[in-house]
Amino acid sequence: MTTTTALEEELRRLAGSVLDPELPVLTLEDLGVLRAVHVRGEGAVDVELTPTYTGCPAVEAMTTDIERVLHEHGVREVSVRTVLSPAWSTDDISDEGRRKLREFGIAPPRGGREPGPVAVGLGPTRTLSGTADQDAREPVCCPHCGSSDTELLSRFSSTACKALRRCLSCREPFDHFKEL
Template sequence: MVTRGTTTATAGTTRTAEERARRVAADVPDPELPMLTIDDLGILREVHVDGSGHVDVDITPTYSGCPALEAIRADVLTRLDEHGMPDATVHVVLSPPWTTDRISADGIEKLRRHGIAPPGPAGGAHGDGRAPVPLALTVRCPRCGSPDTRELARFGSTACKALWVCGDCAEPFDHLKAL
């Protein structure tokens, strides 16, 4: 038995409720990259359900000023409510910070399929100077795979993307920046 607050539930019941709540939250699309779920993007951190059925969801934005944060919070709460879990809270967790290394392999492939060049590895240094900093000499075109690309603008349709163009197929494309 697991006791939380004044309600008692079996550990199996809580685990099943948490798995269900996580599946529901994980399926919420990112408002800026709708081909990805918040789970694909690595924004979804933790989901807990206490014995009374209250759901706590932890999310980490791609950066602290992310304009989509409130939309993500509202979408998670709406989706949980639609699936019979109206008693929920979404917490924003800023530490450890999100990095593009949290994007799933499936998420990277979805980006590529939608014409967005996925980021390379962000690495683990995050300013501590102890880990090597990955260096990408080029960004491959997500349409034709050519390495003959150049950056047109440091910021694309959102602050987390840059606008690039391919020298071979001449198509412009977004590149999700490594953070």
Template sequence: MVTGQGSAAGTASGLEEELLRLAGEVPDPELPVVSLAELGILRGLRVTGPGRVEVELTPTYTGCPALDTMATDIREVLTAHGMSEVAVRTVLSPAWSTDAISAEGRRKLAEHGVAPPRPLSGGADEAAGGPVAVELRVRCPHCGSTDTRMLSRFSSTACKALRRCDSCHEPFDHFKEL
């Protein structure tokens, strides 16, 4: 099994590596500015036989309505690259965490007006414009101010909250820390 977080040298075939890259490039249906790999949703991939592949996905939360769309999009991409049978399995353990979002994914979220979540394991990079680790304060992706407030615990999707910046007065989505 080739994992989305990188695999040990020599444990994956070149085909598995290529298929993992292709599946990982599929955009998230709810946040199309980031890929499934950048969100850390793509857990792994294994070629199980000639033309057969198994993909593992871990949704951002158990009831994620976009999971079927993700699976369909992955099937389409891998079928177009020669796989006749693509099985997509949902893996709930270990649970997905916002720490799985890559640095590039965080950058793209901020660039597109969605405040990325603070890393739960520490290490927020303020110099790169990341969120400030202050309780209940989120950095505005438009002006960088931390003078923000929550308008609603839920936004366009359940994994985001709606916030407003009191400095520039712009509303923005905040990807919740999980």
């Protein structure tokens, strides 16, 4: 087992403070995509980053922003490596990140899931309180008024990570960060 040095912890804090380019209300630490920072030698650092999904278009912007922040803090050589295992999951989003999403008007992903494949089922798009959702998790609540009476409008929204929903109480549309 390797131990993390104080310098690595500080550099991780700096890299983790980078904002997600698609959800600028979240830092990479909030999102849970920053896996590790290792000092490789004098002025050289390796950063491990796990995308939210393979082929995520934001990885290039994340990499550039991490490099910029670490260069600004005196690191001469920064190498950002994409790590696909273990795969990122919405369970990796911090409680603080979930709070920020909600305040920004995006319903955060619902609670934890069982490990393994995610079942996909076709069925009703409504998640009225007191009725069973297809996957038996809690309903998707409106981030504007808190109602659990919501419906799915589109499985995809502004990014592949989000679905578009509408609240049937306040009638406002909102994004829902999908569970992965």
